[in-house]
Amino acid sequence: MIELRGLTKRWPGADRAAVDEVTLSVPEGTSCALIGPSGSGKTTTLRMVNRLVEPSGGSLRIAGEDALKQDPVRLRRGIGYVIQEVGLFPHRSVAENVATVPRLLGWADARIKARVEEVLTLTGLDPARFAARRPHQLSGGERQRVGVARALAGDPPVLLMDEPFGAVDPVVRGRLQEEVLRLLKTLRKTVLVVTHDLEEAVRLGDAVAVLRDGRMAQHAPAAEMLARPADGFVAEFLGSDRALKRLALLPAVAARREGRAEGEALPPGASLRDALAALLARGTKAVPLADGGVATLDAVAEAGAPMSAAAAGPAGSP
Numbered sequence: 563m564i565e566l567r568g569l570t571k572r573w574p575g576a577d578r579a580a581v582d583e584v585t586l587s588v589p590e591g592t593s594c595a596l597i598g599p600s601g602s603g604k605t606t607t608l609r610m611v612n613r614l615v616e617p618s619g620g621s622l623r624i625a626g627e628d629a630l631k632q633d634p635v636r637l638r639r640g641i642g643y644v645i646q647e648v649g650l651f652p653h654r655s656v657a658e659n660v661a662t663v664p665r666l667l668g669w670a671d672a673r674i675k676a677r678v679e680e681v682l683t684l685t686g687l688d689p690a691r692f693a694a695r696r697p698h699q700l701s702g703g704e705r706q707r708v709g710v711a712r713a714l715a716g717d718p719p720v721l722l723m724d725e726p727f728g729a730v731d732p733v734v735r736g737r738l739q740e741e742v743l744r745l746l747k748t749l750r751k752t753v754l755v756v757t758h759d760l761e762e763a764v765r766l767g768d769a770v771a772v773l774r775d776g777r778m779a780q781h782a783p784a785a786e787m788l789a790r791p792a793d794g795f796v797a798e799f800l801g802s803d804r805a806l807k808r809l810a811l812l813p814a815v816a817a818r819r820e821g822r823a824e825g826e827a828l829p830p831g832a833s834l835r836d837a838l839a840a841l842l843a844r845g846t847k848a849v850p851l852a853d854g855g856v857a858t859l860d861a862v863a864e865a866g867a868p869m870s871a872a873a874a875g876p877a878g879s880p
């Protein structure tokens with residue numbers, strides 16, 4: 563659990579706080595995506611959590627402990643940190659880069675070697691091919707994977723990510739997001755991720771927190787926020803196509819009707835957006851679902867409407 567209460571940062575000489583009394587909880591094993599316009603305080607908030615930036619006020623608890631009373635260097639060893647530029651040591655091999663935190667933690671060589679192989683494999687990098695390479699011998703996507711492997715190496719319960727996939731092309735980016743998401747869920751990490759990209763926020767965050775001028779504009783599960791933005795600012799930030807974006811978060815079975823239809827059934831985990839895409843691409847009135855029944859255009863529209871049963875639930879914080 564990461565708990566920020568009234569966390570504030572005033573930079574010297576600034577006329578207003580860059581982060582102004584932000585309160586936010588990320589329950590254990592869940593992820594929260596921080597989004598907001600440029601300069602709204604996302605990175606400053608993230609860097610206060612690992613004390614790369616010292617807060618001017620407020621409190622911060624990680625796993626129940628007062629993180630502002632801990633030694634910052636020790637605190638950071640328990641927090642994985644992934645940044646856009648990755649920040650690998652250029653003259654060290656991939657294996658040596660990934661081993662950074664385990665070495666600082668004083669692990670024995672054999673344990674470090676085994677762990678490096680394990681996290682490289684977890685992040686989709688075959689140790690036999692990649693362990694000995696230098697960072698400049700990797701593609702952008704591979705470097706990003708090494709960044710994730712390095713952050714996971716010491717098995718920290720908490721992971722902070724700042725634009726983790728910002729530097730890679732959209733195709734690689736989508737695949738990396740999927741993989742990292744699956745990995746972090748399996749490992750039950752508590753994750754705070756900063757991103758500019760709303761789709762990435764919705765994909766990676768169980769909850770989404772929108773900052774505006776250093777203040778929290780809304781904090782809610784993604785589907786709820788897309789259905790019910792707290793105000794005009796959040797609505798505009800989410801975009802006029804927010805109802806469409808939300809379809810990707812709801813299961814196709816929410817639009818299930820009795821009936822039969824021609825063509826290939828949608829796969830089991832399909833979303834309402836997948837159902838809509840199939841209906842449009844096939845030019846049919848109904849598409850078969852994996853477990854029987856069909857999804858129709860009317861049913862997709864009904865299930866995807868912001869006030870439908872699928873969207874019901876209390877407004878406000880998760």
Ligand SMILES: Nc1ncnc2c1ncn2[C@@H]1O[C@H](COP(=O)(O)OP(=O)(O)OP(=O)(O)O)[C@@H](O)[C@H]1O
Binds near residue numbers: 580
């Ligand atoms: N080291 C610093 N010294 C002084 N002011 C800073 C410093 N770092 C950030 N700021 C200011 O704090 C405010 C918030 O910056 P921050 O980097 O947190 O925003 P952000 O939402 O992450 O922006 P972006 O999306 O552009 O990265 C900005 O006004 C910025 O100029």
